[in-house]
Amino acid sequence: MHLKRILDLTLGSALLALTAPLLAAAAAATALRRPPGGVFAREACTGLDGRPFTLRTLRTRHRHLATLSRLPHVVRGEMSLVGPAPLPPGAPGEDARWRRSVKPGLTGLAQVRGGSGLPWDEPLMLDQHYVEHHGIGLDVALLLRTPAALLTAPRGEADLSDADHRRRGYSAAE
Numbered sequence: 001m002h003l004k005r006i007l008d009l010t011l012g013s014a015l016l017a018l019t020a021p022l023l024a025a026a027a028a029a030t031a032l033r034r035p036p037g038g039v040f041a042r043e044a045c046t047g048l049d050g051r052p053f054t055l056r057t058l059r060t061r062h063r064h065l066a067t068l069s070r071l072p073h074v075v076r077g078e079m080s081l082v083g084p085a086p087l088p089p090g091a092p093g094e095d096a097r098w099r100r101s102v103k104p105g106l107t108g109l110a111q112v113r114g115g116s117g118l119p120w121d122e123p124l125m126l127d128q129h130y131v132e133h134h135g136i137g138l139d140v141a142l143l144l145r146t147p148a149a150l151l152t153a154p155r156g157e158a159d160l161s162d163a164d165h166r167r168r169g170y171s172a173a174e
Contacts, residue, residue, distance in 0.1 A: 003136050008081050011143070012074035019068050026065050027057060035059050038106035040069075045086040046094050048103045053078045055086055064150060067106055080105045082139040093124045098131045107146045 030039045035088035040056040047053050073079040079086065083105025087094040105111075108124035109130045130138070 004080065004139065005077070007136065008074050008077075008138065012071055012081055015068070016075060018070040019071070023058065023065065023069055026062070026069075029060050043086075044088055045104065046089055046100065047078055047086075048059050048100065050095075050100045054087065055079075070106055074106065077103075078142050082106070082130075082142050083107050084108055085110060085123070086129060093127070096128070098128055099168075100130050102134065107142055109142065112142060112146055112149045 017148055027039050033133060037059070041059050043055045043057070046142070047054045055070065055073065057066050060066050060069075070079065074081055080103040083102050084099055085108065086104035087099070093099060109126040112123075113126060
């Protein structure tokens, strides 16, 4: 078993156990509103090697709870804690070979940096950068930065540079 899968399974299971009461309360509150289509939104997404899976997300106005409601996908192995955002079939960039070489994730460079006012294609470039340079060190760094970015960034904005994980002395000119 790869180190990344071990991290996903152990941390994902722990987070799911810790947040289960909160998610259950949010699901109950959502059920009382009787949203059309039920408590969970379902979306077809493309996973590792282009395999389709149905992404289930709690229908709540709280983005963080909606994201946490995707933890069962991490535990099942359809998603990872860190990776490019899950995309539906036919979405721009969904069929890129680099994207299909890793599992989609709950967080990543693009998700942590989201809403930064950068050009529209920046999330796609950040996802590609992650895939080309991913490793357990980058995953841990992104996992550690995600809570702070979510709590301190106005309207979902974050201040994470795609170069933050590079070794000291790195230069793009090399």
